[in-house]
Amino acid sequence: MSHARDLIACSLYGESGNGKSWLYKNVLRENNTPFIVANCANASRLNSITQEICNCIVEPGTVRKLGFDEEKAAGISAYFAKADVKHKGSFDIVQEEPLLEAFRLFHSTVPQKKIIVLDNLESILNSEDLMTELADILILLDDSRYAAFNINILIVGIPYGVLQYFRETKNSESVANRINEIDKVSGLDENQVNKIIEKGFSQLEILITTGTLDELAKHVYSVTLGIAQRVHEYCEMLAYAIEENGWKYDPSLLRQADEDWLYQSLRQCYQVVEGHLNSRQTAVARRNQVIYCVAKVSSHQFDSSVIDGLIRKEFPGTIPETNMGIGSILGELSKGSNPLLIYNNSANTYAVRDPRYLMCIKLVLYKDSAHQKVVKRDFSR
Numbered sequence: 001m002s003h004a005r006d007l008i009a010c011s012l013y014g015e016s017g018n019g020k021s022w023l024y025k026n027v028l029r030e031n032n033t034p035f036i037v038a039n040c041a042n043a044s045r046l047n048s049i050t051q052e053i054c055n056c057i058v059e060p061g062t063v064r065k066l067g068f069d070e071e072k073a074a075g076i077s078a079y080f081a082k083a084d085v086k087h088k089g090s091f092d093i094v095q096e097e098p099l100l101e102a103f104r105l106f107h108s109t110v111p112q113k114k115i116i117v118l119d120n121l122e123s124i125l126n127s128e129d130l131m132t133e134l135a136d137i138l139i140l141l142d143d144s145r146y147a148a149f150n151i152n153i154l155i156v157g158i159p160y161g162v163l164q165y166f167r168e169t170k171n172s173e174s175v176a177n178r179i180n181e182i183d184k185v186s187g188l189d190e191n192q193v194n195k196i197i198e199k200g201f202s203q204l205e206i207l208i209t210t211g212t213l214d215e216l217a218k219h220v221y222s223v224t225l226g227i228a229q230r231v232h233e234y235c236e237m238l239a240y241a242i243e244e245n246g247w248k249y250d251p252s253l254l255r256q257a258d259e260d261w262l263y264q265s266l267r268q269c270y271q272v273v274e275g276h277l278n279s280r281q282t283a284v285a286r287r288n289q290v291i292y293c294v295a296k297v298s299s300h301q302f303d304s305s306v307i308d309g310l311i312r313k314e315f316p317g318t319i320p321e322t323n324m325g326i327g328s329i330l331g332e333l334s335k336g337s338n339p340l341l342i343y344n345n346s347a348n349t350y351a352v353r354d355p356r357y358l359m360c361i362k363l364v365l366y367k368d369s370a371h372q373k374v375v376k377r378d379f380s381r
Contacts, residue, residue, distance in 0.1 A: 008141040009178050011121075011155040014185030015355045017229030020156055021119065023185055028115060035115035036106070040130075040157070041123040049124070049133050050099045053116060057102040099137070100145060107149040114151055121157025125342070135175045142178065155179070158355075187226035193217045200235055201249070206242060208249050219254055223261075223362045225355055230265070237261040258363050266363075269356040272338045273364060277376065288365065288374040289315055290329045291340070294352060295361040301349040304330055317372040 014020050028035050036056045043052040096104070106114060124130040138153065140146045188196070194217035201208050208216070220238075224230035238257040242249050262270055278285045293310035294302075304327040311326070312319055330350050334341040340357055341350045352358055368375045 008147075009138050009153045009155065010180045010182055011157070012182045012185065013157055015187060015225065015227050016158060017227040017355075018185050018187050019228060020185045024117065024154060024156060033113060033115055034110040035117055035154075037117040037119055039123075040118055040120045043118075043130060044123045044127065047127075047130070049118070049130060049137060054098050054102040056116075057106045099140070103146055103149040103151055106151065112150070115154050116151060117154045117156060119156045121155050122342075125157075125344075138178050139174050188221070188228055188231060189226060190217060190221045193221045193224075193226060193231055196231060197235060200239070204239065204242075204247070206247055206249050212249070212251065215251070216249075216254070223258070223359055225358060227355060230356075230359065233265050234261045237264060262360065262363055266356050266360050269354060270360045270364065272340060273357055273360040274376075275338065276333055276340045285374060286311075286318075286324060286326075287329050287332075288376075289318070290326060290333070291361060292365045292367065292374045294333075294341070295358050295365070301344065301347070301351045303349050314367060315372050 012020055012024060025035075038049070038052045038056045040049070040052075042055075043049040046052055046055075106116075118134070124134070134155075141151070141153065194213065197217050197220065198213055201213070220231060220234055224234050234257065237260040238253065241253040241256045241260065245253060273291070276287070276291060278287045289311050290307055293307050293314060296310050296314070297306060299306075307330065308324065308326045311324065330341060331343070333339065334343040334350060339353055342353050343350055364377050365374050366377065367373075
């Protein structure tokens with residue numbers, strides 16, 4: 001297999017708000033590579049990736065000829081008269097496989113190399129049927145009938161390690177040979193957040209010392225996870241608070257910015273997080289400890305042993321001699337109408353369903369070291 005065919009499919013991942021869509025669209029346009037975007041959320045709704053791809057390529061209202069009727073007449077003699085007997089035959093036209101037909105149409109308008117982008121992969125991760133269909137489509141890209149149209153696929157989504165989601169498919173090895181995972185589209189680091197805030201304060205003519213700026217940037221980076229879109233949202237709320245304070249910055253304004261940002265951008269996420277907390281005060285409130293520690297995890301995916309280790313580190317005085325039941329708590333957090341976590345059955349790991357949940361946890365929960373417990377901040381409005 002040539003190098004070109006080795007890259008028939010690539011996966012691009014990163015948290016929502018870090019600019020994945022902006023990145024791939026700009027790169028493809030700068031390289032004059034034609035592309036169409038198929039949304040996996042729509043594929044989930046239609047229960048078909050093929051249908052979504054076809055919908056993006058084949059213009060709505062396109063007429064397809066499914067068959068034709070043919071009428072024949074023959075003359076016969078009946079005593080003294082001649083009569084015509086007509087026979088009508090109906091014939092079906094063999095239809096091309098829909099995906100192949102869509103590929104052919106895409107190629108007829110764009111002969112050079114082109115890309116089909118499958119965006120929002122996370123929308124179909126929990127569907128075994130759709131993930132199997134995706135695996136089959138990736139394998140078909142090497143079939144001579146489909147490869148003739150010079151089409152590659154770019155898979156875009158939040159989760160890292162796309163290959164592990166194919167472990168339970170019937171062709172996992174074949175899929176692995178066809179996907180190249182591109183480096184994560186990361187968020188801003190603390191230094192970049194610092195520079196953004198410094199530039200914004202300069203343009204607004206807000207005076208701030210270097211030490212105070214560093215502390216501010218550290219807070220903004222922590223609660224926004226460095227996700228570019230969230231950094232800008234938070235700084236906007238902070239700017240409004242500073243304006244109301246006569247354009248003078250004071251660290252006490254962070255509390256106001258936290259609350260305003262929470263209610264402006266994270267209200268629904270806040271309600272989800274709050275709904276998963278312990279419903280009543282208990283001596284240990286283990287569930288709250290688990291949720292607090294979930295926000296401490298540095299990797300995208302984790303298992304119960306990771307959370308167990310963090311709880312032992314953060315709350316050593318609350319560790320019982322018996323099992324803490326971390327696995328059961330994580331299982332509960334991944335269920336219900338508004339789950340906090342996503343469970344990956346094939347890898348037996350968990351991931352936070354939306355990074356905004358992590359932001360809420362960081363804003364709402366803090367550790368009371370003296371009493372070895374998690375405390376919820378009161379944001380009442």
